[in-house]
Amino acid sequence: MTEVAASVDSSVLVRAEGGLGRLTLNRPRAINALDLGMIRELTAALDAWESDPEVRAVLLDGEGERGFCAGGDVRTLYQQIVGGDPEATGEFFRAEYALNARIAEYPKPVIALADGITMGGGIGLAGHAQARVVTERSQLAMPETRIGFTPDVGGTWLLGRAPGRLGEYLGLTGATMGGADAVYAGFADAIVPSERLGELREALEGAVREGQDLDTALRAYSTGGRPQSSLQSARPWIDDSFSADTVAEVVERLRTRPEPEASATADTLAELSPTALAVTLAAVRRARELPSLRDALAQEYGLVMWFATTQPDLVEGIRAQLIDKDRDPHWQPATIAELEPDAAASALSYRPTTPLWDGPPV
Template identity: 70%
Template structure:
């Protein structure tokens, strides 16, 4: 939620007052989807404010009422791969992942309003911030497997540290979380009603105390507005933890089919519709991320995976075509079924080394 009096021409609005550096993603018609220029604008502002004694807190939000950020510009990625320019995709990912790490490591508290849709690249911005605010309108997801891809922007790191096997479930299915789910999983910290965000923004600008203390004044005992106080994901832990602890995607599907819950059967059917390659790579990526030392290591692993997809895997282009270009929702995966998947597919992806390293 943003101030309607602000200028609307810039893709990122950058302003500072009262100790607050305020960044607003400003492409509301595109649900504030990130492009390379926006990433550069965000990084430059953080550079400028890091040593500015007049700035003690940074706020990131999105223009319009639809959401913080629906993700990266996937159509641009589609065109880059189709035109034989994977290096263009690499430039975008390197800049985006550097920004994700910058947010996580920033010496001043970054507060993010993940109000409305916050998915994919939006999770990369919000998920690594110091204070992550969700509302009754929040809808968070890492939906990359829906386009034959794999979660990135540090998503495997975040999901690897979710309770039980919720990380595997969310990464493989791309299930959308509400505020209660996001807090339970560890992708958000606090619930604030959307109607209170303008007042919270003002308090961050001119209020007394630390950023955490200013946020705390707006927290409510229950979520209200139809948002359940108890996470639906938490209530489903029995069948999720049981099935998604299985060794392989095929084993997970078998375990889901053996469960009595209708939701488990529905999940098995969903996995049968998604890219077998994307699912296998994602499962191994999340599990390996649990043993990595930090976010930067997880981002490096993800970078290798996304460049493997961009340079060698037809499922990524096909998934984007089916979901976002032609919108026929009928992708033709290669291979087409989990049973046809080569047993070393995930190992090949994880062994891939991009021509240009992520961290130089």
């Protein structure tokens, strides 16, 4: 068997036990936020195990009680942008998106345990696995618009396939999903009580060792049934409002709805980057029509590089939320009413200098 070694001090713990390859994100103080080194370690392990007959499935989880993965290292992204190093920014996203596609296309089963906080880049890892497990502690979200950005890591692919207009709602607002919401929206497959995750890991290893069906082991520890989702009950006002053609019309419809949650959502949107909202609305809808995850990732790569190289809102959003932490971003433009009508079209037509994949653009 090919050995892939990693010390306990590594940001990714890599080991194989009884035919089960184990990948554990190991930056618990940062809620396992991804940096380029971690992405490369994960990729190297998957590459080594693909042709290893003794590794028959892969389990992906995170160290610590707070969460599986809080996302990408946006502080480093901020430093790259303000430092004028777009190539480093592109290198990170190309490596990350290649890993997202690798997980989705991996020839052996990948099981992800998205316990606790799982956002942004964490969705890019767990959301494309063949079996996606959440718990009662899970908090899943694509919160990129809150930093003047747009969902990526294949997030628009998942959002575009959520029921009704939940994709637009979740993408624009960055709303957090609990376990039941994540299953309903198509971001997860099963809910397992967090106290039983250790037993589940042992059961999965035993199933792999004995050549048994992994789904049987997952079902044995799942809560079963289809738990009630708050998103499902909110579908009437979400679908009505987020089917509007523009962000301005979405807000207008939300204001006319009788539900208090609709008005609160309109207030949330008014605080976020108008450019990020317009681009996200268009990106989710276009991803809904794309033929594959790789196409969605290529679209997202163009959008994130457009934001990183041409738009002030991304740097301003990171500054306000994570650097100065004043929670007072000054967006350009400042309001939805001031948005240029072609803002989203300009973003979607942008082509990075270095493409994500070889071949013609999306």
